[in-house]
Amino acid sequence: APSSSGRTFAPPSVRRLARELGVDLSTVSGSGPSGRVTEGDVRQAAEGGEREDESELTDAVERVEEDAEDAVERMDEEVEAEVPLGEQAAEHAEREKTLAAPATRKLAAD
Amino acid sequence: MVVGDVATGTELAVVGAGPGGYVAAIRAAQLGVDTTLIEKDELGGTCLNVGCIPSKALIHATNVGYEADTAEEMGIHADVKVDMEQMVDWKDGVVDQLTSGVEKLCKANGVNIVHGRAEFAGENRLRVAHGGEGQGSETIEFEQCVVATGSRPIEIPGFAYDDDPVLDSTQLLALEQVPRSLVVVGGGYIGMELSTILAKMGCDVTVVEMMDDILPGYEEDVKRVVRKRAEELGVDFYFGQAAKGWERADDAGIVVTTENEDGEESTFDAEKAFVAVGRQPVLDTLNLDAAGLEPNEQGRLETDHTGETNVDGIFAIGDVAPGPQLAHKASKEGQVVAEVVAGEPAAMDYQAVPAAVFTDPEIATVGLTQAEAEEEGFTPAVGKFPFSASGRALTTNDHEGFVRIVADGDSGFILGAQIVGPEASELIAELGLAVEMGATLEDIAATIHTHPTLSEGVMEAAEHALGHAIHTLNR
Amino acid sequence: MVVGDVATGTELAVVGAGPGGYVAAIRAAQLGVDTTLIEKDELGGTCLNVGCIPSKALIHATNVGYEADTAEEMGIHADVKVDMEQMVDWKDGVVDQLTSGVEKLCKANGVNIVHGRAEFAGENRLRVAHGGEGQGSETIEFEQCVVATGSRPIEIPGFAYDDDPVLDSTQLLALEQVPRSLVVVGGGYIGMELSTILAKMGCDVTVVEMMDDILPGYEEDVKRVVRKRAEELGVDFYFGQAAKGWERADDAGIVVTTENEDGEESTFDAEKAFVAVGRQPVLDTLNLDAAGLEPNEQGRLETDHTGETNVDGIFAIGDVAPGPQLAHKASKEGQVVAEVVAGEPAAMDYQAVPAAVFTDPEIATVGLTQAEAEEEGFTPAVGKFPFSASGRALTTNDHEGFVRIVADGDSGFILGAQIVGPEASELIAELGLAVEMGATLEDIAATIHTHPTLSEGVMEAAEHALGHAIHTLNR
């Protein structure tokens, strides 16, 4: 949502995604620190529903879970892959969970 | 290509190959758009040929000599001579390298380059007069067009640039000898950048400015640092003085006359005069009417958030479009319009355009000042870090200036920053990213910054705004 | 304060006032913790007194002279003389200014400073022997304690630092005369930084290194740029050579003997030898047993994510704790433990510790390399931008090196970056923020970067990784 001054705070990649999905950023309520709009917020808005006040972290975890599912599917297809994809996805998950800005991590710790 | 009555066709015609136009052309070609780039002079435009690049080359070279010459305190004893002709030759080499690089990049990306002067011959048609004798002309039919014809120095009455002792920035950057003395008309950023290096080369510089300070638009405490350093270098400032005219003096020099608000005249002797009072968009030679285009009151082409003018399929970017006249703003707009032309969901949605002034020390800013933040309805939290408290700045014996960060007091979002001091132009990059990302004070404060660097000052300014700076007092 | 049998009490005792300890003390005091900082030498530790700051001061001063001396091409003709004694005096002045600044900051924040050498006298007790004759000692009882006693140069057999011609970094940084010739034992970052400036001052430098390259841990293409420049400066490298010993030669010089893998000996003549083979934690003088502490195999104190050792209430930070031996890592840990001590939910949760090497050109890195990213299971997208394509680098006549960005190929998240080139140490700041923020390649590419700056190279590297760089070819 826009701040008192009418500004919306969201990273450039998220702003572009909003345009791509036809989402009006000023109507999206941000779940990041201080209300920063995240990729997940925009995707949620695109799917219709106003997003609940979830943390960006939950978001990342959701994405990671999706990734992991994808990976498992892919693994089913490519059984002979050298590096077990499940393992890869799990590592991804670990990393993505922590790929949150310092202020987000602080929120999570509080 | 077909000549004669039948026109050449192109999906996208880009007029002007400055940092706006050539970037637009390359990006469009990358996206598969059949693109023609038309340039009447050298590729690279003002910026590469007579602007950003040559000025920064001379500034750097001068600084290398000047710093060594003034480093006794550090145990460096240097006897420095400047060979301006050689410096300008070197600078020309740098320019050549970059402009030929632009040509290679255009070709490698499949941009069709046409050399010549373009003007509109209809809503979908340009006529291009080729340079050189007997080169003739051609007509180019386009589906979409980007106007990127840039700007030229404003000439003021009484100071014609084709008079020998009166110089515009292009002529100044090509001087082969340091003038004994110079009157600089205009204390904007171009005037200040070039005054500073001429003073360092031993020229006796006097700046006359109509306003009551240098660098309009910058905050007082930022300007003060630069003005003070310039004064130490021997630059004299006269404010509230409008330049009226000049005449030759007995000693092969000139006398410049100025007038203050009350109509009182003053005179200034010098070898030459350098006029730097701003730049105007180049649109008058484009036959805009034919395309249905009309400049606004500022002489620019109004555009919407995609860069499109009021005529469908015609875009304007860079110095001919509204906004700050800066190369990186032109390039960004070039990228956006190229993507729009290619059908991508692009838009001019950046939060802020950073700007740098390459004076001594440098100034760099991005986003909002404290006052602007208040106007926009924020209750700003402001943090400051003086370079005099920076270990890195002390090790370079250059520790004037500061980093200031302006954030929203409620949310902590970074809204803007002002830096005056060493490497300001590079340090602003982190804050530009912060503004775009919606980073908070805490994000910057919590990010480890390498020691010893000037960039630690950015972290300290954020900590200061949060009330827990380590290397300054929190008050 | 009470003397004698009764011990002084403090909530927090910090042992060692380097960039780890003094920062921890200031931050703790800011948070209302009653804090005592104990230092046996000068405030500021290794970093301010004999490390980061003095080395960077000499590097900068030398560069000012060297750059002017080699700028004929740019039209700068300088005849440069270096007065090393004066340079070292100036450097000492910088150090004094910073260490007295640290004292002021400690006092202003309410830190209680005790001068003396501390050792543990129990789990909650330190004994402090005051410096100077007849100064006696005191006992300090603490609730919590931070061990921040830093590190000292490793001595190798056959090279005792108290022998005159054998120098450690502290002694080298205090030399009042440039040696004619120098054998440098060790091609790590301290060896390389100081070899580079000595070569620039005209010293004949030979580096002997046991490994097969300089700068262990850095990637080959990064190292190559620095090694090549050093060789151009006249530095000779001998790899696979372990230093065995030295003896005096006839001409008041010395002969250093080395041995390769096969046991073959080589000899190197020089005026002095500089040994820079690493630094070891200072824990042996602390009577750790008394507190129940024990160093690990690397001689460091293991800590958890809050910086706490295996003894409740005793923390370790900086060079005595695991991790890279860097000042900013020490300071960050200092801040975190101070917040933990004050009851805040702090933790060492940073993604990456940036690092810089102040060679010519500089190196700076943050986060993962491509190989590390692959090891962690990512499919990295890598973008590179050579400074030879940077307008700003060309205007400074210094355009070797590159920016490389490593991102996750799927999500675009920036994982790390390696920069070798001009101002690398400052440019890495933006990428450090990017890594911490979870910024993507697109976020950096979409952020307007000021023209002309080196930081545009960061944007271009991101664009390159995305396949749409403007100023390099996308392949």
Ligand SMILES: Cc1cc2nc3c(=O)[nH]c(=O)nc-3n(C[C@H](O)[C@H](O)[C@H](O)COP(=O)(O)OP(=O)(O)OC[C@H]3O[C@@H](n4cnc5c(N)ncnc54)[C@H](O)[C@@H]3O)c2cc1C
């Ligand atoms: C001395 C100086 C220093 C500067 N320093 C900086 C700096 O440090 N940083 C910064 O960001 N900006 C700087 N600028 C400003 C910067 O140069 C401009 O903002 C930038 O060049 C604008 O880019 P552009 O593409 O809009 O136009 P331009 O660069 O002006 O390019 C326009 C091009 O269009 C061509 N053209 C015009 N009409 C026609 C036509 N009818 N047919 C064909 N071609 C045509 C011109 O020949 C020119 O090549 C400086 C300017 C000057 C003068």
Ligand SMILES: Cc1cc2nc3c(=O)[nH]c(=O)nc-3n(C[C@H](O)[C@H](O)[C@H](O)COP(=O)(O)OP(=O)(O)OC[C@H]3O[C@@H](n4cnc5c(N)ncnc54)[C@H](O)[C@@H]3O)c2cc1C
């Ligand atoms: C030549 C050189 C250049 C360097 N350059 C850089 C650089 O550019 N960037 C960078 O990040 N790092 C650099 N370093 C490394 C950096 O100096 C260290 O990583 C940093 O100082 C570690 O900080 P610290 O607080 O852990 O310990 P230290 O800075 O070593 O401080 C420890 C302090 O504890 C005191 N102490 C020790 N024992 C006791 C005791 N028993 N009682 C009381 N006091 C005690 C010591 O006197 C000392 O003051 C450099 C080091 C050297 C030698």
